[in-house]
Amino acid sequence: MTATVQLTTDQLLTTTRAVRKRLDFDRPVPMTVIRECLEIALQAPTGSNAQGWQWMVVTDQGKREALADLYRQAWAVYPSMDASAHRVHSGDPSMTAVQEKVVSSAEYLAENIHRPPVLLIPCIAGRVEGIPAPFGVVAQASIYGSILPAAWSFMLAARTRGLGTAWTTLHLMHEEKAAGILGIPYKEITQVAMIPVAYTKGTDFKAGPRKPLDPILHVNNW
Ligand SMILES: Cc1cc2nc3c(=O)[nH]c(=O)nc-3n(C[C@H](O)[C@H](O)[C@H](O)COP(=O)(O)O)c2cc1C
Numbered sequence: 188m189t190a191t192v193q194l195t196t197d198q199l200l201t202t203t204r205a206v207r208k209r210l211d212f213d214r215p216v217p218m219t220v221i222r223e224c225l226e227i228a229l230q231a232p233t234g235s236n237a238q239g240w241q242w243m244v245v246t247d248q249g250k251r252e253a254l255a256d257l258y259r260q261a262w263a264v265y266p267s268m269d270a271s272a273h274r275v276h277s278g279d280p281s282m283t284a285v286q287e288k289v290v291s292s293a294e295y296l297a298e299n300i301h302r303p304p305v306l307l308i309p310c311i312a313g314r315v316e317g318i319p320a321p322f323g324v325v326a327q328a329s330i331y332g333s334i335l336p337a338a339w340s341f342m343l344a345a346r347t348r349g350l351g352t353a354w355t356t357l358h359l360m361h362e363e364k365a366a367g368i369l370g371i372p373y374k375e376i377t378q379v380a381m382i383p384v385a386y387t388k389g390t391d392f393k394a395g396p397r398k399p400l401d402p403i404l405h406v407n408n409w
Contacts, residue, residue, distance in 0.1 A: 189223075189348075190344075190347035190348060191347070191348055191349050192346065192347050192348065192349055192390045194346075194347060199343055199346060199347060200343070201394045202346075202392040202393060202394060203342060203343055203346045203352075203392070204351075204392050204393075204395055205292070205352075205353040205354060206351030206352060206353055206387055206392070207292045207293065207295050207296040207353050207383075208292055208295050209351060209387050209388045209389065210299075210302075210303055210351050210383065210385040210386075210387065210388075211385055211386045211387065211388050212299065212302035212303060212304070212385060214304075214385070214386040215304055216304045216305050216350065216384055216385060216386065218244075218246075220348055220350070221244055221305060221307070221384065223344065223348070224341045224344040224345050224348065224350075225242055225341060227340055227341070227344040228242075228337040228338065228340040228341040228344065229337065230340065231336040231337035231339075231340045232333075232336055233333035233334075233337075234329035234330075234332060234333045235329075237312070237333060239311050239312030239313065239333060239334075240309065240310065240311055240312075240333070240334050240337055241309075241310040241311070241312070241371075241376060242307065242308075242309060242310070243307070243308040243309075243310055243369055243371065243378075244305060244306075244307055245305065245306040245307070245308065245369065246304060246305055248301075250368055250369065251301050251303075251306055252301045253368045254300075254301075254306055254358055254365055254368060254369075254381065255300045255301035257358045257360075257361040257364055257365055257368075258297060258300050258355070258357050258358045258381070259297055259298075259300070260360070260361060261357035261358060261359075261360040261361060262293075262294075262297040262357055264360075265357060272286055272289045272290050272293060273286070273290055285396050296353060296355070296383070297357075300355075300383060302385075303383035303384060303385040304384070304385055305383070305384040305385070306381055306382070306383055306384070307341065307352075307381070307382040307383075307384055308365070308369070308371075308378050308380065308381050308382075309334050309335075309337065309338040309341070309378075309379050309380055309382070310334070310371060310376050310377060310378050310379065311330055311331070311333055311334040311376070311377050311379060312375065312376060312377075313326075313330050313375070313376075313377060314330075314374070314375070314377050315327045315330050315331070315377065330377065331379060334379050335379065338354075338379065338380060338382065341382070342354070342382065345384060346392075349386055349387060349390055350384055350385065350386055350387065351384075351385055351386070351387035352382050352383065352384050353382065353383055354380055354382060355380060355381050355382065355383070356379075356380055356381070357381075358378075358381045359378060359379075359380075359381075362377075362378050365378060365381075366378065
């Protein structure tokens, strides 16, 4: 099966949203489609061409419920974090409505994250903790940079097949417990996200609200 949602490249890149409220929890997602999206993801770049990625596809209901439980424990403390959607942009009234929608959508996902038929956990060989300078920043950029482009490619490929996804990271507050649930060798392998995957209710998505480019564009000098 190939792409079913016909989009130009620019449409694909501008309308692949964090889908939460429009996930169809009842429609099964064939493993063949997940495999197609992953084959595309494997064309992404990796540092030194290391290809140290590992892909954990969770379909088992009991394991999805156990991961959802960890996610909801993290969701309970998330609003108190400075980086939470509740708090970022808090000094900018022009962002209030947008952030309220993000929080409402994220809350819905937290309540329902056991329900998407697939939870995808992209993983990468190595761990970033405790790497001393001057290698630390390079190592962190290399480790995450060798899995995040591929994970995003997966999400784009999923979108063209009628699937919705949302990047989530909250379960990583309990990464070691998640590793235990899934048999991931925690000391050698870093989980970088947990991506719910489900068919979407409708396939028409719009570009998201974003702050303008000019204040964040630097040409030759900061
Ligand atoms: C690094 C990262 C972490 C994220 N973590 C979560 C998360 O734990 N839970 C969640 O619901 N959304 C999470 N998101 C999704 C963001 O809320 C979403 O990308 C943002 O609101 C923009 O959404 P839009 O592209 O649909 O406009 C995360 C996104 C990124 C890039």
